[in-house]
Amino acid sequence: MGDLQEYFGETHEMVRQTVRRFVRKEISPFVDQWEEQGEFPRELYTQAGETGILGIGYPQAYGGSGGDLFVKIAATEELMRCGSGGVAAGLGSLDISIPPILTLGTEDQKRRLIPPVLKGERIAALGITEPNAGSDVANIRTRAVRTDRHYVVNGGKTFITSGVRADQLTCAVRTGGQGAKGLSLLVIPSHLPGYAVSGKLRKMGWWASDTGQIFLDDCRVPADNLLGAEGQGFYGIMENFQKERLQLAVMANMTARMALEASIRYAREREAFGRPLSGFQVTRHKLVDMATQVEVSQEFTYRVAAKMEAGKNQFKEISMAKNFACTISDKVTHDAVQIHGGAGYMREYLVERLYRDNRILSIGGGTQEIMKEIISKQILN
C-alpha cells in the first residue's frame, strides 16, 4: 500500500486551532449583530492582523506570516465557521488586492503598501469591475493619463468588496489603447482628492461586508504607485485569479459543509408525523447525497491546491474546482433550506444565511460561464 497523502500536518492543525479560537472569541458572539448592521468593526482587522491571520501566505519580509496554500485553506475554513461569508469576504479583500503588488511591485512599493495592510491598520480592496465591464475585463474604461509625476484618473468602479472603507485600492485603469494590452494596475490611496465612495450597496448576501462603488474624478495618483510597467495590468489581474478561485472554491465547500451539518442536526431534532425527520428515508438519502457531494468536492479542491502548491499550472483545474464546488454548494444550500422547512427561511437559522451568502460564489472571481470559457479553450483548442 502506498503512502496516504495528507494535506494538513501539525502546523496546519495549529493554525486551525488559533483561527478557530479567534473566531469563537472575537467573531461568533457578534456575528448576527454585524450581519444586521451591514459591517463588522474595523478593529477586527487589527485583531486578525496581530494574530497573524491576515498575513498568511505572505513573506515575512513584508510583515506576512508565511505558510503554504494549505495553511491558508485551514484558516479560511475556520474563518468560514463564523457562519458569515461577509466577514470572511471583508477580511479577505486584501487577498485579492495585495498579490498584484507582490507580483508586479518594486521593492519600495512592497515595503510601503503591504505591511500596514497585513497588520490590519489599512484596509485594501481590489477594483476591477466597472458598471460596463465585469466579465469583460478587457473593456475597462477608467482612464489614467500620465502627467509628469502623476496619473490623472477618471472613471469608476462598482461592486467593490471593502470598497466603502478601503484605504487603498488596487485599481485596474486604462493607460493605453483598446483591449487587454492597454490596462495597468495602479494603487490609489482613498484619501486623495477626486476619490469618492458611495454608501454601502444593499445586497442579497455577504451583509457584513461593505460593498461599494468608487468614483474617480480627476484623481491625481503619484506615478510611483503604478505596479509594473504600463500595459502589465491584465497579466497582473489574471495571475491573481488562480488563488482567488481556490479561495472561492474553499468558501463554497465550507458553505456546503456547514449547511450539511446544520441539516443533520435539524433532521435529528425536528419531528413530523411522530418521528424525527431523519427517520424518513427520503431525508436520510438526501443527507447522504449532500454529504457525498461535499466530500467529493472538497477532495478535488484539495488535490488541485496540492498541485498548485507544487508549482503546477492549474488554470483549467482550478476553474473546474471552483465551478464544481459552487454547483455543489448551490445544490446543498438549497436542500438544506428544504430540510429545514419554514425554519430554513427564517433569519434565526444558519442555513438561511448560507443560502444567501452562497449565491455570489459562482459570480465573483469569474462567473460560472467565464470559468467554462477558460476550460473549453483548454480542452477544445
Added chain:
Amino acid sequence: MNIVVCLKQVPDTETQIKIGPDNKSIVTDDIKWVINPYDEFGVEEALQLKEKFGGEVTVVGMGPKRVTESIRTALAMGADKGILITDDALEGSDSLATAKALAAVLKDLEYDLIFTGQRGVDDDMGVVGPALAELLGIPNLSLIVKVEAAEDGKSVKVNRPVEGETLVIESSLPALITAQKGLNEPRYASLPGIMKAKKKPLEEKTLGDLGLDAAQFGEGARKLKILEMTPPPERAAGKIVEGETPQEKAAELAKLLHEEAKVF
C-alpha cells in the same frame, strides 16, 4: 525564574463525545484534540512570569505522538522547549502513574515553579497536580486564581477562592500550582509564533529513557478501574402549565415546583 508547565491533551470541549463499543472508553476517531483548558491557564501564567522575571518555560506532556501538536502550540504561545513522554506501555495509565512519569522528568529539570491544571476536563480527576507535588516533596497550591511572585523570585503569594471568600497563601519556591479558571485569559498562538515554534526543541522520552519500569504503567497497573461509561440521561420534554387565569397558572406552577421539581 524557570517554570515547568505540565500539559494534557484532551478532546475539544465542543466535540460530541461517543462511547465506544466496550462501554469503557470513548471513540477517538473524529476527535479534535486541544490543550486542556486549565493547563492553558498554566502556560499563560508561566509566560507572564517569564516576561517579568526572565528564565525559561518548559512544557512537559505525556501521551501518544499527537500530543506533540499541543506541546508545539504552547511553544507557539511563547514557551521555550518541550518534552513529550511517549511510550506504548503508557496507554491506559491512571493519574497516579501519570504523576510518576512526570516526576521522573522533573527530577532532572531545574525549576522554581510547576503549573498543572486543577483537573483535566476529560476525566475530571484532579489528582495529577497534588500527586506530583507529593512525589517531588514540594508545596502544592491548589485551585489558584492569582499568582504574585516576590521581586526576588524566591516566593509566591497566591489566591484561592473558598466559598466566596479568598484564601491568600504564601509559599516558598519551588512549589506546584494547579491553575483554576479565572487565573488569566490565555493568549492565542499567533501565526508568527507557530512558525517559530517549528524550530524550538522538543524532546521525546520513553519510559526506558527515564529509567522507569513499564510494569508500573498502563492499563494493567491502574489503581482505579473504569467499570462502565454511560451517557448523561436525555433531557425530558418540557411541561406547559395549564390554567384558565394567571392566578391558576401561578398556583399550578408553584405546586409543580414544590412537588415535582422539589426546589422548595
